[in-house]
Amino acid sequence: WEEARRFPAGGILVVPDDNYRWGALMDRAAGIIAEEGLPGSRLASLAREFGKPAIFGLDNATEILKSGQRITLCSDVCQVYVDRLESLLPNVPPGRDYMPGSPVYRILQKASARILPLTMDVDSPEFRASNCQTYHDIARYCHERAVSAMFSLGAEKKYAPQRVKQLRDKVLKQFWVVNLSDGFAVTPPGPVIDIEQIASVPMRALWHGMNAYPWQGPPPVDGKGFLSVLFEATANPNLDPAAQTAYFSEKNYFMISRDYCSLHSRFGFHFVSVEARLGERTPENYLTFHLRGGAANIERRILRVRFAAEILWEFGFAPMVRNDAVSATLKGMDREEGELLLAVAGYMTIHTRQLDMIMQDAAQVAARREEMLEHCRLLFKGEKLPQTATGVEEA
Template identity: 30%
Template sequence: MNVISHELVDTMMKAEIPPIMIEDIFNSYDSLQNQAGRDVKLALRSSAVGEDTRSSFAGQYRTILNVSKNGLLDSYKAVIASKYLPRALYYRISYGLLDTETPMAVAALEMIDSAVSGIVYTEDIEALDSNIMAIHSIWGLGELLVGGKISPDIIDVKKNQNPKIIRRQIGSKSLKMVFSPENSTETVPVDDEKQGLNSLDDASALLLADWGMRIEKYFKEPQDIEWCMDSDGRLFLLQSRPLRLERPDTKPLECKFEDIENNVRVSGGEMACPGIGAGIVFRLDRESDLENLPEGAVLVARNASPNYVTVMNKLNAVVTDTGSTAGHFSSVAREFGVPTLVNTGVATTRLTHGNDVTVHADGRAVYDGIVQQMLESPCAQRDLLSDSPFVRKLKYVIDFISPLRLTDPQAESFVPEGSRSLHDIIRFVHEKAVQEMFHIGDKRIRKLGGAKKLISEIPMLFYVVDVGGGSRQNQAGKKAVMMDDILSIPMRAVFKGLTHPEISWAGFTHFDWAEYDKIAMSGGIISAESAMFASYAVLSHDYLNLNLRFGYHFVILDAICGNTAEDNYILFRFSGGGADMDKRMLRANFLSGILDRLGFKVNIINDLVDGELKGGEKKLIVEKLDIVGRLLGATRLMDMYLKDSKMVKNYVEEFMNGRYHFASVEM
């Protein structure tokens, strides 16, 4: 991605801005300068579709400060090109946003020579629904705060009709960013005496609190507001975006743990994103080392840079020396659900590169080793990008693909017009294809090119069509093949079961056949002379599609039995019979009981039984097909003598114990 990013940025920086745009840019600048009556410096910042919404893009695009007229064009291109920086590309792609969904403009704002800058969170991210807002402030321009390079002062304000300051925290404001004489910015040390002073006075804090409450009320949700104060003490609001907060649907979890024997390596800091994460420490000395970060690491760094977004998918947790819950990286961490602890002051000195640690962000603690008790807690669960465009698109796609409404082939709604999803279409096509397979045996099998009569031990008319590798190659010109000539693995497995020694293919005398004169001859087996009712198989070395007709009931078996386990399967369908519906349904329950024992997923509708077995090594599939063959042989006329569900249950047990002949024995 870095290479692609470099090429894209380089191409854009070398591109020529259309003359008409150059004219408009300079005319607008001159108009702004005339209104101000003085030289104007600008802040050029991105203004992309989707930015500062639910997907904040916080810190992913460039902002260029203190730009004069001479630097406008290059700065404009640099901001536009930042859409293709590695961090911005990773963020956008992770969120599932297309390039065309995030067109970018550049906003040009008059620079304010900020004496103090900061951020207002209109809700406390560490204590939701506490009715407290947090005001963060630093000396100078705000870039060091949002960039995670400095720890700010924090003022907590109780929100009510008369806001009240309830807590102050002084940050280590050792640096500040200011304008430089060269029409740019520079970072300089803060005077020692100012480092320990509050950067924001009470009156200004309360005014910001009032503005924050009004903005929150207007947008009807908590806000993340950037502000600044000029050297004359005037406050300015720079922007407001939604403050991403995940409120649990139920009572918040109590993420407290007792009897933890692991040593605490780091204690304190600020929780930028809640949660628990564990892994090997990767201590970052240079940002260029990010490319070496391993999967599942705990990133330990001096500051909380927005550039870390490029490795978010590898991180189990983040711990930094400096930074703020109001920084850009903290916003992104919450969006990605990565447990993050900032402003610990000591992370890089106390956590050793390569050691395992467990980070409990809610408890503001880092423990030696992997604390399994914590990782197994519900508090460790992460909800990654749950409201991202990617997830919303995925939900839309799933809603379009997955719902199944066409469930009953007998229903009037089971027509093409009744389809409301791809699943419906597939279900309809599959059902009609199976029905066609089911009826194709009614057609003269001789019409199938290459069909050969199969000579076997079973007294029934049977044809096979070899589509490649299913029989010996010396069969040219022959009208019939012997079972010994069949090479198809699934076909041989089924016939091995059908011809099991315990299965009798002799005529049955247990029943009064005068009462069942519609049943086919030969004890329910189709007459060998009746080509009209022949069975057939389409086969290859690893494949079988078998269509069997036993009198008035029918069987379809479709199977692959190859070397790739995940490609193997068995599909089974059984329907019909010569008895009344109640008895046919008893036989369906018997078949279902056996198939369920064999690991099939089974579905029954009246006397129709569908079974599906997906995946399995070749040996396993062969064994299952053998047993299915025995099952078919054992159940030819079972609908005639099954009487009740108790008998069905007993027959299932008998079959699984190796009994395959039931006609003359009543249970």
Template identity: 30%
Template sequence: MRLLAPDRVVQQTYEAFKELLDFNGRSHELMADLEALYYEHKPEDFARIRSQYRRFAAAVSGMITSLEQMQPGMAGPLREYYSKYDFYITLLLAPPEQFLIPPFVLDHDTPVDPGLAGNKSYNLTALQHGLEIRVPEGFTISATTYDLLVAHNQLRPAIDLLLAGLDLNTPASLDQISQALMTLVQNMEIPSHITEAILAEYDALANNEWSSFFTVAVRSSALHEDGEHSFAGQYHSVLGVDRAGLLAAYLEVCASKYSPQALLYRIHAGISDEDAAMAVMVQRMIDGVTSGVVYTRNPVAAGSGELLVHAVPGLGLALVGGEAVPDTFCFAAGSLTPVEETAATYKHSGTDEKNKGGRGAPARCTSSHSSSLHRDQAVHIARISREIEQFFGVPQDIEWAIDGEDNLYILQARPLAVEDNREIEESQTVEIPDISPLLVHARIASKGVAHGIVQHLQPGGGIDTAEQTILVTRHIPPSLARYIPKLAAVVCEQGSVTGHFATVCREFQVALLVEAQGALTVLNEGTEVTVDGFRGCVYPGRVDQLLTGLEEKKDLPDSAYRRKLRSMLDHITPLHLLDPASPEFRAQSCRSLHDIIRFSHEKAVQIMFGLGSMAGSASSRCRKLTTDIPLDIYLLDVGGAFHQEGSEEITPRELHSEPFLALWKGLSHPRVDWDNHLHFDWKGFSDAALSGGISVGVTKEYASYAIVSPDYLNLNMRFGFHFALLDCLCGSVSRANYCQLRFAGGGGDYQGKVIRIVLLQRILEQLDFEVRVRGDLLDARIQALAAPRLMSVLTQVGYLLGKTKLLDMSMQIEDIAPFVQDFFAEIGDTADHEKH
């Protein structure tokens, strides 16, 4: 911003004022970013939120410093109040306290503490000791060990710095930061006493093993995994590990907490990095002849009470990885007799890949009509699974394996997310569209209705996602979870209800159809389709009948993440200092950081414009604009804008400031209705104070203020609860000319304010402004225009500000397009309008 000091006496005040305005702008910008996290349901890593808040707090602190520089003593106890609210917020966002003390390795002789070993390890040891169910022998390297290694290697500052720079909307940023984080962890030094403890537990397991060749599976058991959030398939497991490779496998599993998909899952779940410390479970390898998954409730028909046993030959990696279609046994509620047996029509064959980092084993190829599981085995699995469900008291997602001696091992048991059957009842009230579907009879793995554009999964698993993508693929590896936020639905030719990706889709309410044979052939890339995830069909085009009847806004739970954001904003955004003329408008009345911003800015404007002395004597540099429009504006001349001296007021005709007069030409146009105040409640403001939200004829504290010169304008215009800041240079050198506009606030609710911002954005972009929007804050800039062209743009901007002054109170989203059309039909008239 360009400011011209009229004399050397006030130069220091001008400089401090410029700094304060800069800090004020940054404060509002960063406050809007923080608000958007909550109101627009934007997930961010807590390290990034802490970084954003620190920059915001620094800007608020800078305003206090600048105010003190302008007039010592004016801030009063403002710094003390700032420190109090900053302390509360810093404490709220602080990571959990860590206690880096033993035990670092936990044997499974007794049930383990889930706070140290994670839910996966706890659940298995609880079953082992509570129900005496056979689980693989093993031990757990505690989450405390991971925290200790991070501290020992002094990685926390680097981890936080990388996470703070993570842009979830940029795939390259995610991949680069993920790789950097994983490299840091994989290269951690393990202290000798931790190494000795881990190898001692391994040796104890090996001594109990009759086989001369002893290997283990190294599996994640992170805190928060297998609890409210499954983290299904997001972390690595390493299989077939011997003693020499154990420590490297441990670090590999730890590093997987920073894989792209795991990072995205954790952040979208609202869990901080520190809260998701990695415990690691080490278990004796089971040579599974048959493996599979049990759902003790049908996840897409929970009310039926069905229990589903899914089985594949060999290891179950292809099943949970979405690469195989299983044999399925369905048991009715309370029954141990299968009511339905389905043999897979095709199965995965070849070699199982390293399971998310694990070393696999050859997969057996079977006939398309032979079952991998005998009925009596399925009955035994169903009986054990019902006991497990009863033990934990909630439906279970259970992984199991049967070895060559027909021993059943439970490999994992976690809560099963089941979907609300009321959605099915609602779906049945919507008539089937009278349209021939492109695809039918797909199996429903996650319910929902979605509309979008088909995209096929590219070789190697990469996709170029856009919003509302309908992904069509042959199989569904868990790594696809990284794209969940942009996927409207997924249609898979293979896969199963039991895959890890299916679990994640149900958690994030993304429609998923599996066993959709021929999908890649009939659903051509680039085709617009509607997926009916209640009937297992895909229709061509947009089917409004389905979308209107079934596609409801997803209700986001009041998560711990959102509660923490809300608590943070409670100390930041509420504005209590509404009336600058009130005796309560003082530093001692500040109850939020927003109050401190408002107080600092108001007092700075009063100092800058000399309001304290204006009432008693005329100012040669500061005058009130005389006009018929109900808007009070005080002008500060910084060099040549006033033709005459000695008067307290000035008319537009007497003002020599080309940018201000161009803007005023639009504001004062007859088509701008300054008398229509709509249906408006100013939350306690009296009619004497505000007329429809426009300050007029009352106190100078409610007025708008402009710094002017012949070619310069800096305007702080207030319309009740919203404000517009305009900074413009309009001189003879075109390349130096610019106009910068900031618009924020309003008297409506958040949605109303955002709707008006969208309207402003569309119009300003058509006027060739570069526009950036964050929540209810808009920044627009245009530059390098010749003076005549820029003055024409200023007139159009003035007209826009006048026409939109209270629209946040009444405008609906469907009103935007007609308003834009009418606006551009009207602005031609402004060229013929004379200056007031």
């Protein structure tokens, strides 16, 4: 992840696979070498469109080729030569101009101004359909209203209490479970359901990771981190603890069936959503993890999501960071691997809380990274972990 951000213009990109995410570096790369992959992949198509030479299926490329090494890539004959071979370079075709100044770029730039920006805050009183200015605004508005309608739909109906239960794991938790179809093994008569009565495979795996290690509470904050939170509170009325805003009143929801789970949680100013399908049909399985928000300033929040992205990268996720938000996705894993990855996602849901406050303290960050990586590696190995009944009581 860090190496991708530091990739230099004019370098040969050497990667383990042909995942299309490497296409984000296409404008800087002079060529591409992938250990695994096919000429018909999306990455190969991008390379052809940009006129960049590429070789796919070159075994052990990431081990043999070293960063900073001078090589000559000749994709016509699928050969990589040590050092710079001047005799081959005059035949290099000029790259196509898709960059600033080109007609394509100008068209995309004009269109993106009406597509990409998000101008509305979901917690603002101005969050109305008439204030949507971009397609992103429209999508966000529709999503928020759809989720709100989903939770309110049928609230007065007789069957609603049978589908929505408060979760209990030895003690009551600030989590409510919405049974979409067959997510309950047993439907208890009262308003509470025990974790043992949940039949949803992905929810149980996610909950296991959330409770595998007890949260240590807010990290020790340095003076600058404390002042950062105070400054944000003066600029954002939602951070006033005396104000009765949605930040302190929203519940945390699991929406489940036997093979599906969607978690929407808000811990203070820390927003996490996890969605997964885990069934017998491996190609249909997927896992997504989203993290955003925080109480510290924007610089620390950005550092936190990069910190989370680096850990997720270690376990095969494809994280994408935008400002103070990170989204990570995995697809096509089998059920057993998916359960282990969901445990990792559950751990990250709990243990990234309030880390934005320490992100400029190098010593604390290094210690937390080492500890969290060790915990996640144990979870991914499926090793027995210490159990706790208090891991996520607090919302």
